[in-house]
Amino acid sequence: MADAGAALRIDRATVAYDGTPVLQDVNAQVQPGETVALIGPNGAGKSTLIKAVLGLVPVASGTITVLDRSPVAARRDVAYVPQADTLDPEFPISVAQVVLMGRYRRVGWLRRPGRTDRHIATEALDQVGLADRAKARFGTLSGGQRQRVLLARAIAQRPRLLLLDEPFNGVDALSQDALLTAIAALKQQGAAVVISTHDLTLAHLACDTACLLNGHMYGFGPVHDVLTPDLLRATYGSQALELRGDRVIVARP
Numbered sequence: 238m239a240d241a242g243a244a245l246r247i248d249r250a251t252v253a254y255d256g257t258p259v260l261q262d263v264n265a266q267v268q269p270g271e272t273v274a275l276i277g278p279n280g281a282g283k284s285t286l287i288k289a290v291l292g293l294v295p296v297a298s299g300t301i302t303v304l305d306r307s308p309v310a311a312r313r314d315v316a317y318v319p320q321a322d323t324l325d326p327e328f329p330i331s332v333a334q335v336v337l338m339g340r341y342r343r344v345g346w347l348r349r350p351g352r353t354d355r356h357i358a359t360e361a362l363d364q365v366g367l368a369d370r371a372k373a374r375f376g377t378l379s380g381g382q383r384q385r386v387l388l389a390r391a392i393a394q395r396p397r398l399l400l401l402d403e404p405f406n407g408v409d410a411l412s413q414d415a416l417l418t419a420i421a422a423l424k425q426q427g428a429a430v431v432i433s434t435h436d437l438t439l440a441h442l443a444c445d446t447a448c449l450l451n452g453h454m455y456g457f458g459p460v461h462d463v464l465t466p467d468l469l470r471a472t473y474g475s476q477a478l479e480l481r482g483d484r485v486i487v488a489r490p
């Protein structure tokens with residue numbers, strides 16, 4: 238029975254590009270305040286699932302319901318953090334301006350953000366530990382710092398569902414800590430968080446639930462039940478795994 242009030246419900250969803258399915262029969266339910274790790278090898282369909290939840294790619298069959306609405310109707314309450322290296326670092330924009338962009342969906346693209354919006358953006362930047370870099374040009378920051386700025390932009394949007402695509406890739410330890418702290422604070426405020434990652438240690442650290450994907454779903458449930466050698470072997474193939482004792486420490490993408 239579908240649960241009204243869920244942040245995200247995916248029922249038997251198939252997602253295809255030009256008629257070719259890349260994800261089939263995906264079923265998932267995410268509650269407010271729940272953190273989910275999307276795990277699977279390169280090309281597994283993690284980004285595709287995130288795009289479908291954002292309403293950027295339509296489902297070919299089945300349904301995706303976001304905050305009891307269609308993905309497109311829910312966009313105002315959904316924030317997306319892309320990989321930092323997908324943005325052009327040469328773009329002449331300050332860190333504060335990037336974060337303020339998180340307010341545009343709230344205030345509307347035609348209205349100028351006001352004092353309250355600037356205050357919310359400053360707080361968001363503080364939450365990721367970069368308040369002192371507000372005036373710096375975005376492109377002069379390190380990759381990890383840029384990733385934190387993109388998370389601050391998402392926090393400023395005050396989302397009820399946050400989607401992050403590989404936020405820890407190539408990120409230094411300090412930035413990783415700052416990202417984890419800010420994600421925990423959002424969860425505390427009741428936001429649901431979906432993180433695509435290859436990093437199983439971080440999935441254990443940051444997430445309640447894991448979703449194993451590779452063309453279809455190999456597991457969905459509490460991280461300790463799902464990130465098992467057997468299910469990871471089924472998802473990745475055994476050559477990709479490095480085990481220490483009975484625990485998988487690395488799954489090569």
Ligand SMILES: Nc1ncnc2c1ncn2[C@@H]1O[C@H](COP(=O)(O)OP(=O)(O)OP(=O)(O)O)[C@@H](O)[C@H]1O
Pocket residue numbers: 254259277278279280281282283284285286490
């Ligand atoms: N716009 C597109 N048109 C056609 N095929 C696509 C498109 N985008 C992705 N694909 C294909 O869909 C499959 C899933 O890709 P996707 O990017 O979702 O995987 P992923 O799990 O995010 O991989 P990675 O970890 O490498 O980012 C791949 O086979 C990819 O080539």
